[in-house]
Amino acid sequence: MKMIFSKKILSAVDKTKRIALAGLAKKNQKQQTYPIVKKDLLCIPRCPFCQSSRLKHLAEVSLISGLLFFRTSVCQNCVFVFRSISPSFAWFKKCWRMIDNGKLEVFNPEAEKYKKFRYQEYLAIVKKYLSRGSALEIGGGYGTGTKLFQQAGFDMEVIESEVSKARYIQEHLGIPVVDDDIFHFLNSTNKKYNLILFSNCLEHLDHPIAVMKKLKQILKPGGVVLVAVPILWDYVIWTDALYLTHKVNFSQEHLLALSVNSSFETLEMKNVPYVFDNSQEILLILRAAARPSPISLKLTSRQQKELVNEIAGLYHSKLPFSSKLVKNVIKYQVPHIDQFFQTVNLENKIIIPPHSQKGFIKIIPKYTKK
């Protein structure tokens, strides 16, 4: 199988962040900060995709206290982009509990409308292969898509990590939530499903490669998996360096290779629009492969260099000052984490360029004069 790296035009602003920010503004949520210490961090010293230790660090985010809590790296062997240092899943769970108000409400109903459009398209695609049966949605959110598939005749179960969302699915929609962690679920269940919906979730997991490799275990014979992720070339600009909830940034080639290496074969590949802007996700329909056919992303050293440089370029893209001021790894410094997805709310912050190429880009609250 030959891999060709395709690049799409960058969309200006990352969609999920914008929608989440709009939701926060609407709620007029009080400023809260999320403390983090060293033991909250997940550190990955090798490429999770090819195990190479030849990493190039692209961006780092530290607290003023000195703790480096978020680092984006690219593998110089297979050009996989991932967070080599990031807050662990356990830390996110702590944060979700902090903001849980115990209410049964959808955070941002506007975002759910867009999600419904996407799931209507998913349903039309899935119906070509299956019309009923047991189904597991991994990362159900508020269950907008789960409900759509349930109404279409699928017997739904959900994995959802965020406590308020899981409660909403279980209590408001009456759909069973079987675990809060797919990694744990794969290691503890005997259940099998006809359909697995795995949309915009894989890139949020601490161990996405390990999860994909085990996914076949919970698929019934003849079953299909719908996996969809955003694609690096389509959405990464400088702000991605701050986007805490993405643990990896896939290219189409890495997603395909991971699927094949996890003993799946691709029945269909499609771009599906996110609807709220011009960007698209990549969607694969997978079934268990009759025989495994491992592939590796073989790149020439020239391709490796070119792609690593282009990816590094994405992390300089649209920086609010001349990117000549930053060379090599881009270092950000923030006073605290005040959003557990985008690190800080940039709307009430000032961005101070570094004094030297080795200095920090400081992101400070607007009212602090320095």
Ligand SMILES: [Zn+2]
């Ligand atoms: Zn690699």
